[in-house]
Amino acid sequence: MDQELIKKINLLADNLSDEIIELRREFHMHPELGFSEEKTAARIVEEMKKLGLEVKSGIAKTGVVALLKGQEEGPTILLRADMDALPIQDKKDVPYASKIEGVMHACGHDAHTAILVGAAKVLTEIKPWLKGNVKFLFQPAEEGPGGAEPMIAEGVMENPEVNAAMALHVDPYYAPGEIAFGIGPINANSDEINLTIFGKGAHGARPQTGVDALAVSGQVIVSLQQIISRMIDTREDVVLTFGKIEGGYRRNVIADKVTMEGTLRTRSDEIREEMPRLIEQVLQGVTSSFGATFSLEIEPSYPALINDAVMAKNLEKTVLELKQGFNVNKNFSPSMGGEDFSYFSRLVPSVMFRLGTGxxxxxxxxxxxxxxDIDEKAIPVGMKIFSAAVFRFLEGELDGKSSDNGKKSRTNFSPGE
Ligand SMILES: [Zn+2]
Ligand SMILES: [Zn+2]
Structure with a gap:
């Protein structure tokens, strides 16, 4: 990348730093839950219009997309931020603590949004050098039920067609100036399980006359874990958690029904496809051996986020090229969490990185x-990396045509390779 351009990006981001930190605090004080990010979206629209960008709002209720067209024709990269807060009470003693009772930006989406506004400002300033387009996408409801998928359904990947996507997430486990990411699936496919065990009610003193749905549920919970330890390759990452179980009437009544709610997390798409059959097989065996029956529903939720190998390698080069002393922490450890930026990553080569804020x-x-809370020193870091990475992509150094984006292979967590 052009040295002059790198200097410009660094300088512009540093100059905007105070303003964007203020903006982050404004969002932090006025958090809004998923699909009700109206004030946040209105503030974003105001900033995007000031920059003279083409703005579309009201996408998937509160989503916003702003388009920056470069001086020359070229590919389009999408930068994404999430806007939603969580139903958590802010207990921090800081002047910018949440003013909304029971709602808080406890996942840093205020910072993501502010950083993306900042990156839009930097990139607009250097528009004459842009050989392509940048779409700034602000989505609702990342914490659930998900704003990415409905925004895609409303056509955000078209006009102009998006060729690659990038996002960041703040991370207290890394220091400001440090970023981290993996290649391939960096988190988990997340599916929701609804299971009901049907038995037969009876007097608690005469269990032989009924079928105890509670006792069968106990066997079911234990047996289903055997799928992971005995029926799946031990090198695969799988989590099966039942977080809610309900059943029974009183101490001396045999329960005729138990409902269970769980979450299934898998890294690979193959195991994700295989698990329902195995769960069903174990359920058949366990319930029938005690005379019970069951109903099972597995609802797919967020797919695993796939970091593209080429995008990731070029992101690393970008970070070093900025010559700001930033570094890539190689100890990135993937999670079994969910993240709906994954929907973009399933359509175009994408990369999401963790931005150190602790x-x-x-x-x-x-x-x-x-x-x-976050260390706000990370805010200009995010703006610089986003802006410089966009250039790298539009200059064709980051061609976005990775042959193996890790969908099939096991995860390679070393971005340096
Ligand atoms: Zn979160
Ligand atoms: Zn989050």
Whole structure:
């Protein structure tokens, strides 16, 4: 990349830093839950219009897309931020704490949104050098039920057609100036399980006259874990959790029905496809051996996020090229969590990276906690990396045509390779 351009990006982001930190605090004070991000979206629209960008709002209720057309024709890269907050009470003692009772930006989506506005400002300033387009996408409801999928359904990947996508997530486990990412599936396919065990009611003193749905459920929970330890390749990552179980009437009544709610997390798409059959097979065996029956529903939720190998390698080069002392932490560890940026990653070569925001006790607090906060020094870091990576992509250095984006192969977690 052109050295002059790199200097320009760094300077512009540094100059905008205070303004964007202020914006982040404004979002932090006025958090909104998924699909009701109206004020946040209106503020974004205002900023995007000031920049003279083509803006579309009201996509999937509250989503916003702003298009920056470069001076020359070329490919289009999409940068994505999520806008939603969580139903958590903010307990921090800071002037910018949430003013909304019981709602809080406890996952850093306020920072994601502010950083993306900042990147739009930087990139608009250097528009004469842009050989292609940038779509700035602000989506609702990442925390669930998901805003990415409905925005895609409403056509955000078209006009102009998107060729690649990028996103970031703040991360208290890394320091400001540090980023981390993996290649291939960096989190999990997440599916929802609804299971009901049917038995036969009876007097608690005469269990032999009924079928105890509670006792069968106990066997079911234990047996289903055997799928993971005995029926799946031990090198595969699979989690099966039942977080809710309900059944029974009183101490001396044999329960005729138990409902269970669970979540199934898988790294590979093949195992994701195989699991329902195995679950069904174990359920058949266990329930029939005790005379019970069952009904099973597995609802697919967010797919695993796939980081494209070429995009990831070029992201690393971009970080080093900025010459700001930023570094890529190689100890990235993938999670079994969900993230709906994954829907974009299933359509075009994509990369999502963790942006380090933890520097002391306060900012090392984990996300989804009442005391969550970030070290705001990370805000210009995110703006610089986004802006420089866009250039790399549009200059064709990042061709986005990775042959193996890791969908089939096992994860390679070393971005340096
Ligand atoms: Zn979250
Ligand atoms: Zn989040």
């Amino acid at each position: 520097s002391d006790d306060k900012t090392k607090c984990s996300a989804h906690n009442s005391f969550f």
